[in-house]
Amino acid sequence: MEIVLDHVSYTYQAGTPFAGDGLRDVSVTIPDGSYTAIIGQTGSGKSTLLQHLNALLKPTTGTVRIGDREITPKTSNKNLKPLRAKVGLVFQFAENQLFEETVEKDVAFGPKNFGVPEKEALARAHRALDLVGIGPEYYENSPFDLSGGQMRRVAIAGVLAMTPELLILDEPTAGLDPKGRTELMTLFETLHREQGIGIVLVTHQMEDVANYAEFVLVMADGHLIKQGPPAEIFSDPAWLAEHHLGLPRAAQFARELRAKGLPLPDIPLTEQALAAEVLAILRPRREADHE
Amino acid sequence: MNKLMIGRYLPGHSVVHQMDPRGKMVLTFYFICIVFMANNIWSYLVLGLFTLGAVLLTRLKLIYFWRGIQPAIILILFTLLIQVFFTRGGQIYWQWGPFALSSAGVVNAWFIFFRLVIIICMSTLLTLTTSPLDISSALSSLMTPLKWIRVPVDIIALMLSIALRFVPTLMDETVRIMNAQRARGVDFGSGSLLQQIKAIVPILIPLFVSAMHHAEDLDDAMTARGYRTDAPRTTYRIIQWHRRDTLSIIAFAALTVVIFFVRA
Ligand SMILES: Nc1ncnc2c1ncn2[C@@H]1O[C@H](COP(=O)(O)OP(=O)(O)OP(=O)(O)O)[C@@H](O)[C@H]1O
Ligand SMILES: [Mg+2]
Numbered sequence: 111m112e113i114v115l116d117h118v119s120y121t122y123q124a125g126t127p128f129a130g131d132g133l134r135d136v137s138v139t140i141p142d143g144s145y146t147a148i149i150g151q152t153g154s155g156k157s158t159l160l161q162h163l164n165a166l167l168k169p170t171t172g173t174v175r176i177g178d179r180e181i182t183p184k185t186s187n188k189n190l191k192p193l194r195a196k197v198g199l200v201f202q203f204a205e206n207q208l209f210e211e212t213v214e215k216d217v218a219f220g221p222k223n224f225g226v227p228e229k230e231a232l233a234r235a236h237r238a239l240d241l242v243g244i245g246p247e248y249y250e251n252s253p254f255d256l257s258g259g260q261m262r263r264v265a266i267a268g269v270l271a272m273t274p275e276l277l278i279l280d281e282p283t284a285g286l287d288p289k290g291r292t293e294l295m296t297l298f299e300t301l302h303r304e305q306g307i308g309i310v311l312v313t314h315q316m317e318d319v320a321n322y323a324e325f326v327l328v329m330a331d332g333h334l335i336k337q338g339p340p341a342e343i344f345s346d347p348a349w350l351a352e353h354h355l356g357l358p359r360a361a362q363f364a365r366e367l368r369a370k371g372l373p374l375p376d377i378p379l380t381e382q383a384l385a386a387e388v389l390a391i392l393r394p395r396r397e398a399d400h401e
Numbered sequence: 402m403n404k405l406m407i408g409r410y411l412p413g414h415s416v417v418h419q420m421d422p423r424g425k426m427v428l429t430f431y432f433i434c435i436v437f438m439a440n441n442i443w444s445y446l447v448l449g450l451f452t453l454g455a456v457l458l459t460r461l462k463l464i465y466f467w468r469g470i471q472p473a474i475i476l477i478l479f480t481l482l483i484q485v486f487f488t489r490g491g492q493i494y495w496q497w498g499p500f501a502l503s504s505a506g507v508v509n510a511w512f513i514f515f516r517l518v519i520i521i522c523m524s525t526l527l528t529l530t531t532s533p534l535d536i537s538s539a540l541s542s543l544m545t546p547l548k549w550i551r552v553p554v555d556i557i558a559l560m561l562s563i564a565l566r567f568v569p570t571l572m573d574e575t576v577r578i579m580n581a582q583r584a585r586g587v588d589f590g591s592g593s594l595l596q597q598i599k600a601i602v603p604i605l606i607p608l609f610v611s612a613m614h615h616a617e618d619l620d621d622a623m624t625a626r627g628y629r630t631d632a633p634r635t636t637y638r639i640i641q642w643h644r645r646d647t648l649s650i651i652a653f654a655a656l657t658v659v660i661f662f663v664r665a
Binding site: 127161164187191194195198199201206207208209219220223224254269272 | 580586587
């Protein structure tokens with residue numbers, strides 16, 4: 111499902127002295143089945159943008175096209191449900207939305223709202239919980255007895271159980287331990303690769319952008335200031351620093367190696383690419399030493 | 402929800418903003434009492450002009466006062482209808498069973514209408530120009546005499562200011578939780594009454610949990626910084642009485658005198 115934003119602006123609390131711009135004249139196309147990352151400083155409008163992708167917010171001016179639905183400032187709040195079944199949104203600090211008595215019931219809540227029968231919804235819940243690594247021993251527990259990280263996983267499962275075509279993730283791994291982080295990021299990557307689910311990921315982790323994203327949007331102060339593949343976005347460290355963004359660790363390391371005189375041909379973005387380049391240089395040297 | 406102006410504070414630098422919050426609160430209360438003494442067109446006219454003057458002094462856009470009145474409009478209209486149809490006296494224009502349209506009824510309805518609008522305007526003025534923090538320090542200052550009978554005034558004031566402080570936070574949180582549940586397919590404001598009541602549960606529980614978290618965090622933060630309930634308190638912001646506050650009391654005294662002269 112393709113999403114097209116056409117000159118979208120959004121003003122929070124329009125008509126009061128507290129009015130503030132969330133988005134300013136954003137035009138962008140998110141292709142069907144792509145893996146898109148959104149980066150930008152805090153308060154740059156990333157979360158606001160995400161909420162336009164499943165019509166939780168309607169533009170103040172401009173239009174959003176989600177699949178074949180047009181969302182304009184005048185669109186009524188009715189009949190948006192089918193759309194929300196297709197576009198799953200995992201909020202920032204998603205663990206705050208849990209409310210049911212048991213973990214499995216909470217995960218089954220979404221599918222049930224979209225008309226899936228109770229039994230099937232529970233089955234889906236179990237599958238989703240399995241995906242995020244919450245074992246059957248937790249199914250009957252209260253979600254409030256879990257740790258913060260487990261709660262986050264349950265909340266993510268709650269959206270996965272809706273089997274959306276497009277999965278929107280607002281900093282899904284913020285505050286998780288490194289292992290949990292990698293596990294979840296790998297899960298999203300697998301869903302994307304094996305089931306063709308489109309992913310939109312907001313993150314402050316440049317490594318995630320380099321490792322997984324096919325396309326990057328950079329937000330600043332409500333504007334979309336740059337878009338392109340990761341290699342292009344990370345090609346200008348000065349520009350990134352100016353917008354309070356950084357390089358992925360591997361790229362940073364490669365730049366420092368270069369400064370020390372190691373002749374790396376180009377700046378790698380991932381650890382694998384970096385390792386390959388360094389090896390390509392060191393191996394011939396070692397062989398020369400041996401002779 | 403965001404357009405609701407009741408209880409909203411709009412920062413500004415007008416004379417009214419700078420008044421002593423204690424004076425403002427007492428005078429607003431006093432004004433409401435005065436309004437009930439008005440009983441003819443002249444007294445209402447004086448009150449109306451006085452209110453208008455006060456509103457203009459705040460230098461806020463009139464639309465914000467209108468937003469304050471707006472939610473009460475239904476209530477006002479309802480009281481009006483009751484007044485119009487159930488008051489008898491003077492000339493009767495129209496009658497049907499217990500309902501009657503009389504001249505006394507119409508006059509009475511007008512008076513009540515004015516009274517409500519004036520009262521709402523003045524209380525909106527108080528909340529629009531006084532920060533919640535000022536309101537709570539004013540209350541604690543006004544309640545000081547109660548310390549003599551061992552009322553924990555400081556604690557009450559602190560509770561009040563914390564409660565006021567968290568209103569916007571919890572409002573934002575409500576919106577966020579509602580959106581998260583909408584994303585999971587909850588339809589607010591549609592379906593049968595039972596369905597709508599059921600739709601509240603997924604908001605209420607997370608909201609309650611988060612309020613508890615806020616409370617616990619705040620408790621920890623305050624304890625960590627050495628807050629003790631049994632220690633005497635000082636305040637960082639000291640409210641001071643200025644000449645403008647004395648002047649405003651004089652203005653209200655003058656108003657009282659005028660009302661006494663013009664009322665029937
Ligand atoms: N409910 C709201 N009312 C008023 N202004 C808001 C509201 N929510 C966000 N804003 C403003 O809109 C702008 C964009 O906020 P947004 O939440 O989209 O930022 P973000 O990029 O997601 O930041 P973060 O990385 O911290 O999550 C900010 O300037 C913020 O102050
Ligand atoms: Mg955000």
